[in-house]
Amino acid sequence: MAEKTCNLKIDIERCKGCLLCIEVCPVKILKASEHVNKRGIQYVVLTDPEKCTGCTLCAMMCPDCAITIE
Amino acid sequence: MKDAPTHYCPGCGHGLVHRLICECIDEMGLRDTTIAVAPVGCAVLAYDYWDFDTTEAAHGRTPAVATAIKRVHPKNLVFTYQGDGDLAAIGTAEIIHAGNRGENISVIFVNNGVYGMTGGQMAPTTLLGQRTATSQFTRRSDKEGFPLKIMEMMQVLPGVTYLERTSIHSPKEVINAKRAIKKSFQTQINGNGFSMVEIISPCPTYWGMTPVRSMKRIKEEVMEEYELGVVKDAS
Numbered sequence: 001m002a003e004k005t006c007n008l009k010i011d012i013e014r015c016k017g018c019l020l021c022i023e024v025c026p027v028k029i030l031k032a033s034e035h036v037n038k039r040g041i042q043y044v045v046l047t048d049p050e051k052c053t054g055c056t057l058c059a060m061m062c063p064d065c066a067i068t069i070e
Numbered sequence: 071m072k073d074a075p076t077h078y079c080p081g082c083g084h085g086l087v088h089r090l091i092c093e094c095i096d097e098m099g100l101r102d103t104t105i106a107v108a109p110v111g112c113a114v115l116a117y118d119y120w121d122f123d124t125t126e127a128a129h130g131r132t133p134a135v136a137t138a139i140k141r142v143h144p145k146n147l148v149f150t151y152q153g154d155g156d157l158a159a160i161g162t163a164e165i166i167h168a169g170n171r172g173e174n175i176s177v178i179f180v181n182n183g184v185y186g187m188t189g190g191q192m193a194p195t196t197l198l199g200q201r202t203a204t205s206q207f208t209r210r211s212d213k214e215g216f217p218l219k220i221m222e223m224m225q226v227l228p229g230v231t232y233l234e235r236t237s238i239h240s241p242k243e244v245i246n247a248k249r250a251i252k253k254s255f256q257t258q259i260n261g262n263g264f265s266m267v268e269i270i271s272p273c274p275t276y277w278g279m280t281p282v283r284s285m286k287r288i289k290e291e292v293m294e295e296y297e298l299g300v301v302k303d304a305s
Contacts, residue, residue, distance in 0.1 A: 018081035018274070018281035024241055041080070057241045063085035064076060 006054030007070045008046055014066035015043035021058035021067060027051050030058060072121050081281020083271025084113050086238050087180055087247075088120065091151070094252045095122065098259075104147045107136045111153035112186040130161025133168035136175045147255060149176040154195040155185040158220050162194075165220065169264050172229030176254040177266040179220065182273040183292065190276030194218035197295055202276065221268050221301045232257045232265035233301040239272070239288040243298075253305075262305045270296055 015037065021044055022030045029052060033045045044066075046052070059067040071092045076085045095104055101122050108116040110129035117124035127135040132150040140148040157165050157179050168175065184202055185191040192202040192209060195217055201208045221233050232254060236247040247269050254265040270292055272284035279287060 014075050016080035020081060020281055020285065023282050023285070060241045060244050061086070063078065063080075063082055063089075065071060065085070065089055 006052055008049065008052050008054070008058075009068045009070075010044055010046060011066045011068070012037045012043040012045075013039075014064050015041065016064055016066075017041040017043055018063065019044065020061045020063070024057045024061050026055060026057065027053060071119055074118055076119055077115060078112065079273075079275045081272060081274040081284060082112070082186075083182060083238050083269070083273075084116075084180065086244065087151075087178065087269055087271065088113075088116065090244070090248045090251055091149075091178065092120065094248060094255060095147075098252065098255060100147050100255070103145065104149070105139050105143065107132045107139070107148070107150040109150070109152040109156040110187075111156045113151055113153060113180070114187065116151055130156050130159070131164055132156065132161065133164045133173070133175065133177065136177075137168055137171070137173045140173060140175050144174075147176075147258060149178060149255070149258075151178045152180070153186070154179070154181045154183065154193050155188075158194045158218050162218075162220075165266075166224070166227070169224050169227050169230045169266070172231070172263045174258055174261060174263055175265075176258050177264075178251065178254075179266055179268040180271045181268055181296070182271045183217075184273050184276045186273050186276060190273075195220075197291060201278075217295055219296065221266070224266065225302045229264055230266070230302060230304075231263040232303050232305050233268075234266075234303075235268040235270070235296060235298050235301060237270040237288055237293065237298055239270070239285040257305045260305070265305070268296075270298075 104122040106124040191204040237243040257265040274284040
C-alpha cells in the first residue's frame, strides 16, 4: 500500500453541512455523518483516509474553512 | 481569517470569497497595510472574520468611503467588498463615479442576484423569470426591467482600468476568481487605477435550493446571462 502523504482534517464544529465538498471529491471518500454537531448540523466525515490524494479540492470549495489538509 | 465561525447560511458564497481575499492578502504580504471597507448586506459583519483593518460604510457608500481612505493613505491597499443590493442598487451612483474618477481602489463585487440579509427580495441583478419575495410571479421585463450588468456599464468609462467577472461554482472557477482578486490588488499597488472583480455567488437560502443545486444553477442559468471573463483590462 502506498504511503499516506496527506492529512485531511475536518473541523466538525465549523462544518455547516452544505455538502459541496462531497460533490467535488474525485475519489468520493467524503460523506454526510449520521451524527450532528453542537449546532445540530449533519457534518461531513472522511470515510477512507488512505484513499485521499490530497488534491485539496474539498478545502477549496469549503465556504467555512472547515477542512484543512497538511 | 480570524478563528471564528461565520454567520452565513450553509453553502453561502461569502465565506468562500472572504477566504480567497485573505489568501491573496497573506500571499502578497499585505496584512498590516490593508484597509477594507465592509458593505451593508449579508457581509456587514465581515470585520468579525478578517484579521486586518476594516471599516463600515453606509449602505452603498462604500466606494465613497474607500476614496477618502485611499486619498489620505495612498500607500495602503484599500478595497471595498460589496454585494449586489449594495453596489448595483442603492450604490450605483457611488460606484459609477468612483470608476469615472479613476480612483486607485479595488472593488470586490459579490453578485448573488437577491437581497439576502433582508429576506430575499428582488435585486437589480435578479434574472428574468426568477421568483423572489418581491417578484412572486417571477421577474418580468415589462414590469421590473432587465438584469443590470454593472461590468458592461463600467466598461465604457475611461477611468476604469481592470474589470473581470468570475464565479465560484467549481474549483477551477475558484482558482480563477482568486487570480482575478490578486490582479485587482496588484493593479492598485502599481497605481494603475480603478479595478473591480465581480464574483457570481450562490444564495441557496433565497434561491430555494440545496447548496449543490445552487452551484449547478450558476453554471446552467446565471452564466447564460452574466458571461464570465475579462471585461476590460487597460493595466
